[in-house]
Amino acid sequence: MNLEETIKHTRKKAEEMATKSVELFPSCEGRKYLDCAEEYYQLADWLEELKELREYKKKMKAQFLDDIENPLEPIKLSSALESEIFKYEYRTEHDPQKISPLDYTIIYALKHCLEEQLKEVE
Template identity: 70%
Template sequence: MNLEEAIERAKYIATKKHSEAMIHRVNSNNEKYDERVEWAEEHYQLAEWLEELKELREYKRKMKTQFLDDIENPLEPIKLSSALESEIFKYEHRAEHDPQKISPLDYTIIYALKHCLEEQLKEVE
């Protein structure tokens, strides 16, 4: 089963359980109704997570492709993302171990990288 099939299956089961729940609700069987609603909600949540995984995989694929296609671009999103992660890591390390070493420049660099990344991602979409 591939990811797309898993998403469709989770949606199908969620819809089926929701329909079954409605039948039990009409028949006034609250226990079975509650059970079916819970199953439906779990499968809707599973489908949502799988959709998110699919989107993240597609995003990762685009970033890797872009990295290979545009290796000379210093503002390429994957490079900006890596730089931002590095700066956040340094900030968190300083905050935990040596807070007095945090400077306004740290915040400025993080904000600038975040802003550039957001702008670059707008252009990609």
């Protein structure tokens, strides 16, 4: 079963649990079937999110290979932003006096450039 089939199957099970009789779902072990159905709906939502993230990751990797010379390519900006945020969080936790206004400026500039580049892609 692939991810798309799993999502459909999970949503179908959730709908069945929300509408069918107790005898059909012994796996719920005495819990309210609406609660069990809610868990299946949540699982389906998480699987949808996983699918979207995989598609986004695939798109970003393809873009990186297509435009490797562009210094403002979204994947490069995103990596730089993640690195700056990591550095900021590390300093916040271990050495707060080393945080400077330049750290905030770099994070804001990278975020702004990334947002602008993503607007152009869409």
